[in-house]
Amino acid sequence: MAKDIKKPDLPKTRPSRALSPFEEMDQLFNHFMRRGWMRPWRSEWPDMPEMKLPKVDVIDREAEVIVKAEIPGVDKKDIDISVGEDSLTIKGETKHEEKEEKGDYYRSEMTRGAFSRTVALPATVDAAGxxxxxxxxxxxxxxxxxxxxxxxxxxxS
Structure with a gap:
């Protein structure tokens, strides 16, 4: 009869390394304070678009620094770029207006979002060029x- 009892299947993964006290505290903080916890109105307006910081690549070449930023949905005229000797700031804004009319029904929604991202440059650059x-x-x-x-x-040598 003892042979009929099945043992539970345990995961066959290796245990991960022990966390340092700082890593453990960081994980606890992330668990309790999830991203967006300071936005109390998020549940009231779930369809509200949220502008996120653009992803940026900084490429250090021999004679120049190339910065690429993903900013879909932002029009060229709504972008402001400023360059210092050792930093670059990209600011942008999106505006979207939607209107719908059907007989006595009228709906109009306007949404706006803005971002600002500053990145450090790996070398001194000539802003004029x-x-x-x-x-x-x-x-x-x-x-x-x-x-x-x-x-x-x-x-x-």
Whole structure:
């Protein structure tokens, strides 16, 4: 009769490494304070679009720094780019208006969203020579480096 009792199937994965006290506290904080906990009206307006920070790639080339940002749905005229010696700020805004009329029924909705993202640049750049273009929701900014910021290769003897 003892042979008929089945043992529960235990997971066949290896135990993960022990967490440090800081990692454990970070996980607890993330569990209790989920993203968006400071937005009390979120449940009231679930269809409200939320602008997120754009994903940005910074590419350090020999003579220039290329910054690519994903900003779909943002019109060229609603983008503001400012460049300092060692940082780049991209600001944008979306505006959407929807109207619907059917007999006595009239519905109008307007939504707006804005973002601002500042990234540190890996080298000093010449802001006057910067060029920007946009294609299919991807903003590409080319920033020429200042002569003194170019990398030099030093041979080891």
């Amino acid at each position: 910067a060029k920007a273009s946009m294609d299919n929701g991807v903003l590409e900014i080319s920033l020429p480096k200042v002569e003194k910021a170019k990398r030099l290769s030093i041979p080891v």
